[in-house]
Amino acid sequence: MLFLKDRGFQHPAASEITPRTVYEQRRRLLQLMAAGSGGLAMAGWAARDAMAQIPRPNKLAALPGARSTVPGATTMEKLTAYTDVTTYNNYYEFGTDKSDPARAAGSLKTRPWTVAVEGEVKKPRTFDIEELLKLAPMEERVYRLRCVEGWSMVIPWVGYSLSELIKRVEPTGNAKFVEFVTLADKKQMPELGSHVLSWPYVEGLRLDEAMNPLTLLAFGLYGEVLPNQNGAPIRLAVPWKYGFKSGKSIVKIRFTEKQPATSWNHAAASEYGFYSNVNPNVDHPRWSQAKERRIGEDGLFAKKRATLMFNGYEAQVGQLYAGMDLKKLY
Amino acid sequence: MPSAVPQAAPPAAAPARRKPLLLHPAAKVLLFVAALLPLAWYVWGAVANTLGANPAEALIRGMGDWTLRFLCLTLAVTPVRQWTNTPALARFRRMLGLFAFFYGCLHFLCYAWLDKDLLLSDILPDIAKRPFILVGTLSLLLMLPLAATSFNRAIKALGAPRWQRLHRLVYVTVLLALLHFFWMRAGKNNFAEVGVYAAIVAVLLGWRVVNALRRKRATA
Numbered sequence A: 001m002l003f004l005k006d007r008g009f010q011h012p013a014a015s016e017i018t019p020r021t022v023y024e025q026r027r028r029l030l031q032l033m034a035a036g037s038g039g040l041a042m043a044g045w046a047a048r049d050a051m052a053q054i055p056r057p058n059k060l061a062a063l064p065g066a067r068s069t070v071p072g073a074t075t076m077e078k079l080t081a082y083t084d085v086t087t088y089n090n091y092y093e094f095g096t097d098k099s100d101p102a103r104a105a106g107s108l109k110t111r112p113w114t115v116a117v118e119g120e121v122k123k124p125r126t127f128d129i130e131e132l133l134k135l136a137p138m139e140e141r142v143y144r145l146r147c148v149e150g151w152s153m154v155i156p157w158v159g160y161s162l163s164e165l166i167k168r169v170e171p172t173g174n175a176k177f178v179e180f181v182t183l184a185d186k187k188q189m190p191e192l193g194s195h196v197l198s199w200p201y202v203e204g205l206r207l208d209e210a211m212n213p214l215t216l217l218a219f220g221l222y223g224e225v226l227p228n229q230n231g232a233p234i235r236l237a238v239p240w241k242y243g244f245k246s247g248k249s250i251v252k253i254r255f256t257e258k259q260p261a262t263s264w265n266h267a268a269a270s271e272y273g274f275y276s277n278v279n280p281n282v283d284h285p286r287w288s289q290a291k292e293r294r295i296g297e298d299g300l301f302a303k304k305r306a307t308l309m310f311n312g313y314e315a316q317v318g319q320l321y322a323g324m325d326l327k328k329l330y
Numbered sequence B: 001m002p003s004a005v006p007q008a009a010p011p012a013a014a015p016a017r018r019k020p021l022l023l024h025p026a027a028k029v030l031l032f033v034a035a036l037l038p039l040a041w042y043v044w045g046a047v048a049n050t051l052g053a054n055p056a057e058a059l060i061r062g063m064g065d066w067t068l069r070f071l072c073l074t075l076a077v078t079p080v081r082q083w084t085n086t087p088a089l090a091r092f093r094r095m096l097g098l099f100a101f102f103y104g105c106l107h108f109l110c111y112a113w114l115d116k117d118l119l120l121s122d123i124l125p126d127i128a129k130r131p132f133i134l135v136g137t138l139s140l141l142l143m144l145p146l147a148a149t150s151f152n153r154a155i156k157a158l159g160a161p162r163w164q165r166l167h168r169l170v171y172v173t174v175l176l177a178l179l180h181f182f183w184m185r186a187g188k189n190n191f192a193e194v195g196v197y198a199a200i201v202a203v204l205l206g207w208r209v210v211n212a213l214r215r216k217r218a219t220a
Helices: A020-034 A038-050 A082-087 A100-107 A130-134 A160-167 A205-210 A265-266 A315-323 B023-049 B055-083 B089-113 B120-129 B130-150 B152-157 B160-167 B170-187 B192-219
Strands: A114-119 A126-127 A139-146 A152-163 A177-182 A202-206 A216-221 A233-235 A250-256 A291-294
Touching: A038 A100, A082 B170, A114 A130, A114 A139, A126 A130, A130 A216, A130 B170, A139 B160, A152 A160, A152 A233, A160 A205, A160 A216, A202 A205, A216 B023, B023 B055, B023 B089, B055 B089, B055 B170, B055 B192, B089 B130, B130 B160, B130 B170, B152 B160, B170 B192
Parallel strands: A114 A250, A152 A291
Antiparallel strands: A114 A126, A139 A152, A152 A216, A177 A202, A177 A250, A216 A233
């Protein structure tokens, strides 16, 4: 008998899988051809790549993106419903209840908006949001999002790799980390008076993490601009880390030599490390990280699913942590 | 606290104008139905899918909230009875206490089922490993002897003083439940709600401490 060592879920590279939408379209194509309307169907097929494949909810301004070619950028899993993605949010500047942000974030003004890029860079400058929107071609990426609280979603983001921005400001040799500062404006954010966290919300990445092509500067989701509660007008999406690493409504990006002091790490260092990579083997002190609940999946009694190492992005980012003790550097 | 013995005060002791309402036979039935309303609301929500994006979490938390609320209501009976001079209120305390236990059991069941798929191999290590789960479980277990001795014959069998001493466990229960809630929220430094419950419990228990001290001074 041959015993294979269980290495957990061996996921294929995303590029090797046919996207659900594509194979469904193929089936439809066959059906249509069988029905004798092949010509019409072919027109739609030809337009496939030019069009966003995910139906727009038609709530906000359109922000289409071409399907990303970055390896791992498009998971084939079922998308979490737009309603759930936009009503179940952690954005403490608008309240600590998951339903608070959707209700209260209307007061956030996303224009005018600028992002200051400074610190250890050769070309520090302030970008206007309109400028950032045109900085690189928009891509659609379908990422798993795993919250440290033990739930997860699958979200079609629109944006481009953060590295596109980083390349343009030319980090100096001293730049080892990138700090992201998010908006803290009492006039627009009703809960800034609370002492849940010290504001502004600050997060950070190591420079090589920030340069990884999966690290996404997101401007939209579901083919439209970001709703305020999801971090409009510009946020980060770092799919192999717990959700809180991806700061919302970013106003400043600083390149530093030292590891930034991040908000959650500052609030409870024993619970939220700097790295916060999704890791089923390292429990949060108050709950296991081995499993997660996929939001909106198969009703109340759906079993939780096993959490994947690096949230399933090990093939793409595992090498960033070679030789590191992830139990200590959690 | 001799006043806490649950033998209903004789009807004659109640002020005449309050007597018809609180002593009406339907009063307990009404309370029973009212106490089931939160459960009905959550069951309906689960069926109609109106509990938001994470119904499992909503159910677990909702049942926990109501456990704490019923514990507070139970503890409020005696002080409110004395402040308002309404001895008839004592009739409702047992039912409120039993509903606290009922919602506590549902809270645990929801956690065990929806969060842990009823796997003992997941539940037991979770209890052992995480202080806030352990404290919550202890709080529920402490209610067990109280619920088990809540009927009249148990009071007689134990004798009122002993029964009463046993039922002071409810003070430990509510403090552990509060600690459980506090710890649950501690990771996010989100104590607003915990603070409200802590204030209520502080008043309800503080009143008892002050009373006990006064009585001690009076007898000394």
